[in-house]
Amino acid sequence: MQSLALGPVRVIHFNPERVIPTDPAFPEKTPLNNFGDVLGPELVRRILISRGITWDSDVDAAHDLLSVGSILHFSRPGAHVWGSGVNGKALEKRYRLEGTQVHAVRGPRTRAFLQEQGLQVPEIYGDPGLLCAQLFPRKELGDPLFHSDVTIVPNFHDYPAVAHLPNVLNPRTPLEQCLATLAHSRFVIGSSLHGTVVAEAYGVPARPVASDVEPEFKYRDYLEGTGRPQAEVAKDLEEAQRLGPLPAPEFDADALLAAFPAHLWEETDSDAPAVAPDSAESPLLYSAAQDAAAAGRTEPPAPAGTAAPDRKAFSMSTLSGTIRRGLSVGRRIARKVTSQGPAQKTAEPAATNPAVTERRLFIGHTRFSVHQHGSGYFNATRDSSRGAGFSEKEYTDWLYSDARLAPRTEIFTQLSLPQLAKAAEHHDVVHFVSFSPSLPQEHKQQLIDAAQKYDFLELNETKNAVSSTPSKTLVRRALQKHNVTDAPFGVYRLDDDDLLSVNYFSQMAPYVTPKHIGWWVSLGSGISAIRMDGEFTFARDYYYPKSAFGPMAICAQDTDGEILNLKAPKHTILDQYNPTIIDSREPAFFHIRHESQDSTVEGEVRPFYPEAMGRILSEGPADLDKVAELFPLVADKTTLTPGPEGRDVQLQAACTLERPGLDLSWDQQGPLSLQVVPAGGKSLKPNQIQVRLTLDIPESQREVHQKFLSAAKLRYSERDGTYWRYMPNKSSGFGHVLPIEPPAGVNVTSVRLVPDKAETIELDEIVGYPLPPRRA
Secondary structure: OEEEEEOOEEEEEOOOEEOOOOOOOOOOOEEOOOHHHHHHHHHHHHHHHHOOOOOOOOOOOOEEEEOOOOOHHHOOOOOEEEEEOOOHHHOOOOOOOOOOEEEEEOOHHHHHHHHHOOOOOOOOEOOHHHHHHHHOOHHHOOOOOOOOOOEEOOOOOOHHHHOOOOOEOOOOOOHHHHHHHHHOOOOEEEOOHHHHHHHHHOOOOEEEEOOOOOOOHHHHHHHHHOOOOOOOOEOOHHHHHHHOOOOOOOOOHHHHHHOOOOHHHHOOOOOOOOOOOOOOOOOOOOOOHHHHHHOOOOOOOOOOOOOOOOHHHEOOOOOOHHHHHHHHHHHHHHHHHHHHOOOOOOOOOOOOOOOOOOOOEEEEEEEOOOOOOOOOOOHHHOOOOOOOOOOHHHHHHHHOOHHHHHHHHHHHHHHHHHHHHHHOOOOEEEEEEEEOOOOOHHHHHHHHHHHHHOOOEEEEEOOOOOOOOOOHHHHHHHHHHOOOOOOOEEEEEOOOOEEEOOOHHHHHHHHOOHHHOOOEEEEOEEEEEEEEOOEEEEEEEEEOOOOOOOOEEEEEEOOOOOEEOOOOOOHHHHHHOOOEEEEOOOOOEEEEEOOOOHHHOOOOOOOOHHHHHHHHOOOOEOOHHHHHHHOOOOHHHEOOOOOOOOOOEEEEOOEEEOOOOEEEEOOOOOOEEEEEEEHHHOOOOOOOEEEEEEEOOOHHHHHHHHHHHHHOOOEEOOOOOOEEEEOOOOOOOOOEEEEEOOOOOOOEEEEEEEEOOOOOEEEEEEEEEEOOOOOO
């Protein structure tokens, strides 16, 4: 054990003097200097510097701090633990943990071990080495020792066995040279745990390899602490290359940084600031860490009136190498605003009470059926190689058809805009609606009526194609309306058939700060439902980060009048162009699935219900109380049932299903939803029940409908003339649901359920829901 004294605190780390004769680079007895072990004190030192915390080297150390490494067996009574782990070779040792205070640990295995020792251990995970990219920026590291498609980093015990191979990084190489080489690698493999940790910190793919000496405990501890309990540790280098990279780590950097025990220095240096000045140049550029630290919080504030969020539910998406390049863009944008514009007051952490929150401007945009044939924005505007392939007349007829436009106008004017009005009550909001002069007059008039009703709504009639974000001209109009010159503002997108939560602007407000200019925010959690006869059925929780549902850019205007960060990349790849915050603490959008959805247009009639209901099946049923709280405009029209409420038909009460099967009659026309409820709350196994359908299709018409039926995933059986598919094994939360949609003019006349194997299956109930027929 060694320690580095940083004023009142000894930072404990492992660095004994060793002779390793098989290591030609270090033939004499010298400190081991394994880079993963010497990393801890240097990380701590850099965090202190970044926060402006100073220390007196002449002060006697009063505290022990253990950070990076499997070093908890070195702990002494009263020590502080931040990100350390248990050594798998030292599980049976006697630990001196009296009075130990644990702030964070490497992973859940270490947490469980310490809890067994009687310690209180917060559920805050992460090896501090994951902070390397922020504390040792790549651009400051210098040149790597070598470039290679694959970099091998062994544990120092394993180094002699692989030293002869090309592209091997000796773990005893000086720290910053190790970091530089890892940061510039393409794929890192090896038995050095911190080879994997540091590579992943810089967004470099990695795969750990089992050590000949080290137990697997620390690798599994790290993988489980970063959300990958099933990930494999490769047996050898060859298998590591065959397996390829690990899944990206799930890591809450904000929580780990907030848990850093800075108070150990503050207790003896009361004049030293605990948090670094607000600066775009700060090496710790996280979504909310500095704001939270300044206010003594460990996470951004919850919107007013909501419960405190689960910390694990709030995390910034893992930063890839490409995203980190975006960080530098954000810094440059922030510098441009602050250096060219008037002096700005440092942003205070946003308060949760709307009455005392500094008001920020939000500028929204909706494209309301803008005529832009050939633009390529949607399936309907693309050629046949990538979309519907409509001629301009076909496109115009489709775009302005009553079947498509009537529900959109109703949703937007009667639901989306009233929801937005509730959300905007304590915020400055300007929302632009762009539409074409050719929009039918009755729908145009409803937009005009809405603009007269809502002060925040501005209409933009244009002959041009428009993007998802408002034009610079519109943005400048909004800035002038609210007399905004040098403050950051948010620019968000709202489609004409979606709703935003009444808490949307309160949830977004904490991110509209000078330090986040150049960033995007995506609210990843929402609710989705199927529109049926004006109601919203089969409401489900819907997790879709980086979706098109209300993403927001944090923008600013420089002194030249240039609008910064306005251009929107494709929403699914936001984080490849800009740093992107993912906030999924509560449902923020209500996504309505309906048959005229632009994204599903293929140029021909295709099944709607199987696709729409299947897409949202994997999430659980929505919380209707939450719907009432966050989306009051649709609360009385939203149900959980897989069809219109009150129209269900019980096809069979409790029964035993066995071969040759169970025949059920069905006399309703059009599509249906079949609900099968296994007894005892059990779930069906994959391919356990066949659903065989008799359809009233004449033999001469079977070929005509074959493409539609294949798209509906119905297979034809020559043996008995039925169409069949398996009952989904994924439960809906109230049984298993199979949406069945025959072609227009074709009906289901009977249903047979058949066990796939010779077995008996106990069922509580079988229910059918007739679904509304498709519009022409």
